[in-house]
Amino acid sequence: MWTWASDVEDAMSAEDMSLGDFVQQILVLLNDEKLHFRQERPWHELLYRLKTDPDQQGKPQFLRELFFDWNGPYPRSRELSEYLHGLHWTGCLSAPNPTYDSFTLKPEVRQIWEQVEIEPMLRRFLDTVGEAARAELVVHGR
Amino acid sequence: MDADFAKRYPKLEEITRAIDGFLASEHPGYFGPNPEHPFNPLKNSKVIHDNLWGTNGFTWLELALIDSPIFQRLRNIHQTGLAYYVYPCAHHTRFEHSLGVCIMASRVFDALQRNEEKTFRRIAREVTADLEPLEVFERWRAELRLAALLHDTGHSLHSHTSEVVYSRIPLLQEGANELREFVGMQKGAGEVLSFCISRTMAIRNLIARARGKVRNEADQFDGIDFENVSLLIVGRSRLPQLQFLGEIISSDLDADKLDYLLRDAIAAGLPLRYDLERYLYTVRLTTQRLADGEDKLQRMYGTFGPSPQRQGPDTDSSMPYYPSYKLQLIRQAASTIEQIIICKFMLFSYIYHHKKVRAAEGMLARLIQRRVKKWRAEGKDDSSIITEFLRMTDHSLVQETFELKEPDMEGYRQRVITRLLPRVVVSFTPRTACPDDGKLSAFMSELQKPEKSSELKGKFEGALAERLMELKPDLGGDKEAVLARAGVWFDAPKPPKFDKLAAISHVE
Numbered sequence: 174m175w176t177w178a179s180d181v182e183d184a185m186s187a188e189d190m191s192l193g194d195f196v197q198q199i200l201v202l203l204n205d206e207k208l209h210f211r212q213e214r215p216w217h218e219l220l221y222r223l224k225t226d227p228d229q230q231g232k233p234q235f236l237r238e239l240f241f242d243w244n245g246p247y248p249r250s251r252e253l254s255e256y257l258h259g260l261h262w263t264g265c266l267s268a269p270n271p272t273y274d275s276f277t278l279k280p281e282v283r284q285i286w287e288q289v290e291i292e293p294m295l296r297r298f299l300d301t302v303g304e305a306a307r308a309e310l311v312v313h314g315r
Numbered sequence: 316m317d318a319d320f321a322k323r324y325p326k327l328e329e330i331t332r333a334i335d336g337f338l339a340s341e342h343p344g345y346f347g348p349n350p351e352h353p354f355n356p357l358k359n360s361k362v363i364h365d366n367l368w369g370t371n372g373f374t375w376l377e378l379a380l381i382d383s384p385i386f387q388r389l390r391n392i393h394q395t396g397l398a399y400y401v402y403p404c405a406h407h408t409r410f411e412h413s414l415g416v417c418i419m420a421s422r423v424f425d426a427l428q429r430n431e432e433k434t435f436r437r438i439a440r441e442v443t444a445d446l447e448p449l450e451v452f453e454r455w456r457a458e459l460r461l462a463a464l465l466h467d468t469g470h471s472l473h474s475h476t477s478e479v480v481y482s483r484i485p486l487l488q489e490g491a492n493e494l495r496e497f498v499g500m501q502k503g504a505g506e507v508l509s510f511c512i513s514r515t516m517a518i519r520n521l522i523a524r525a526r527g528k529v530r531n532e533a534d535q536f537d538g539i540d541f542e543n544v545s546l547l548i549v550g551r552s553r554l555p556q557l558q559f560l561g562e563i564i565s566s567d568l569d570a571d572k573l574d575y576l577l578r579d580a581i582a583a584g585l586p587l588r589y590d591l592e593r594y595l596y597t598v599r600l601t602t603q604r605l606a607d608g609e610d611k612l613q614r615m616y617g618t619f620g621p622s623p624q625r626q627g628p629d630t631d632s633s634m635p636y637y638p639s640y641k642l643q644l645i646r647q648a649a650s651t652i653e654q655i656i657i658c659k660f661m662l663f664s665y666i667y668h669h670k671k672v673r674a675a676e677g678m679l680a681r682l683i684q685r686r687v688k689k690w691r692a693e694g695k696d697d698s699s700i701i702t703e704f705l706r707m708t709d710h711s712l713v714q715e716t717f718e719l720k721e722p723d724m725e726g727y728r729q730r731v732i733t734r735l736l737p738r739v740v741v742s743f744t745p746r747t748a749c750p751d752d753g754k755l756s757a758f759m760s761e762l763q764k765p766e767k768s769s770e771l772k773g774k775f776e777g778a779l780a781e782r783l784m785e786l787k788p789d790l791g792g793d794k795e796a797v798l799a800r801a802g803v804w805f806d807a808p809k810p811p812k813f814d815k816l817a818a819i820s821h822v823e
Contacts, residue, residue, distance in 0.1 A: 256764065
């Protein structure tokens with residue numbers, strides 16, 4: 174049978190982490206904040222910066238290989254867009270009426286994602302990224 | 316230029332050459348060493364009537380392509396796969412859809428020329444100083460229409476059902492990676508094949524021969540840039556200023572969508588509509604920067620001669636960029652954009668994700684997978700398998716191609732042909748996920764991870780197979796065979812994509 178990530182004995186490492194895992198952990202770190210839903214640009218720019226920044230300890234392997242489309246004013250990852258939409262499609266994220274301009278993470282889903290064990294080096298990397306993400310992804314002034 | 320392209324993108328070149336070889340042997344009268352077609356003299360233009368878009372003219376250049384086997388085979392490929400098992404009238408094919416995309420592409424182009432006359436003239440002066448603007452516009456329009464006609468020529472039997480299978484052929488995957496590197500955008504396997512078909516010598520030679528058969532003086536040919544036609548198919552253009560032409564063929568509000576939304580809805584008998592006239596009234600060009608942080612665009616534009624001048628970085632952009640023009644709908648089009656979104660959602664909900672359509676397509680996909688496996692066992696390489704897909708149409712299902720002489724697959728084939736479709740055993744949807752403790756939503760979110768979804772499906776199906784073996788030991792001991800015999804699988808359809816819509820619509 175398949176298992177929840179939290180049931181896996183080994184903690185998640187930088188090599189194991191996928192784009193989806195990364196987005197999940199960022200959403201967990203941002204706790205109850207409202208995040209941009211329709212404006213994806215900050216998400217793409219954050220990930221592109223992480224990809225191109227000089228190597229940092231704990232940087233997940235997927236970031237080095239993530240492909241960005243060059244079809245507009247900023248690099249855009251199709252996988253990231255599709256995953257964010259997928260989270261909305263599956264009910265993990267809710268974007269309330271009538272503006273749909275921000276979304277929040279379903280609390281029950283957060284509890285599950287919080288249980289994922291992460292290697293200390295990757296955890297430190299995520300904590301650093303979390304600070305940047307808070308500044309760029311959170312909807313301010315509402 | 317071609318040698319340079321071949322050196323840099325060997326897999327794309329290998330696929331293109333394989334298609335050229337296939338066309339020459341399969342249709343020697345058109346593409347062989349001594350072709351005889353077009354046999355009769357060609358009219359300068361011809362009228363074709365479409366049930367959606369009415370009476371429309373096609374030029375000799377387009378007719379040469381339309382009358383060739385490359386395009387005619389689309390008559391035998393249903394646009395919506397096996398959806399006609401649920402919606403009996405959905406028998407429309409890629410043939411009329413491709414004609415419709417050609418019509419829509421030129422209507423969008425004509426609307427832009429009308430709405431943005433000054434901008435059009437400015438762009439024409441920027442890109443071609445030695446031609447009259449109207450001549451330049453004619454050339455753009457002709458290339459756009461050719462790209463529209465060619466954009467679906469890579470399809471195989473039952474459209475996207477077979478694409479799921481051939482997209483896993485390693486050579487095609489490598490070709491898709493090369494195309495991604497070349498144009499700086501990810502493209503599907505069908506688009507890769509259409510791109511390669513458009514680059515074959517078969518197409519170019521056919522049109523060159525056709526020119527000699529036109530009754531009156533043939534115009535339009537000298538100016539046609541076939542490399543640009545190929546780029547338009549994948550949403551690009553030879554010059555950054557002409558990026559909007561690529562967006563007419565491949566973007567979130569492209570001519571493809573304008574045709575299929577209405578065509579699929581009407582064929583299925585669904586009362587879904589959008590306001591085309593308002594779309595055409597509100598479509599505009601706007602300047603945009605094409606960022607080029609990894610130099611991919613510089614390499615792409617440089618492949619076809621001197622690369623246009625790149626700007627920046629500057630205070631507004633942290634990376635180099637090309638000034639370009641993109642397609643945009645103005646604020647007054649908000650209701651039209653909503654209609655298009657609703658149409659697309661409804662089509663997914665009613666047709667593409669209908670449980671019986673998914674069941675029929677799931678069976679067919681497994682049948683095609685087994686066909687590929689047998690070809691491999693017979694020693695066929697990737698190139699040959701790719702061209703087999705270009706030989707197949709929907710008719711192949713009832714022909715020798717799918718007489719696999721394997722009891723379980725013969726059962727599948729008969730069941731697909733006679734519509735004896737499997738039933739849904741258990742269904743998980745966001746609706747059922749809402750009242751739960753989060754586990755179902757979290758599990759479904761795991762399925763959205765591209766690198767984990769197939770692993771999860773495999774584990775789920777493995778567990779199903781184990782349970783089936785306990786319940787019915789006569790199904791055998793091999794998990795894959797047990798699932799095939801029982802006709803059970805785990806299906807997780809993907810949601811419709813609207814990821815680039817915000818960039819195209821002006822509505823925030």
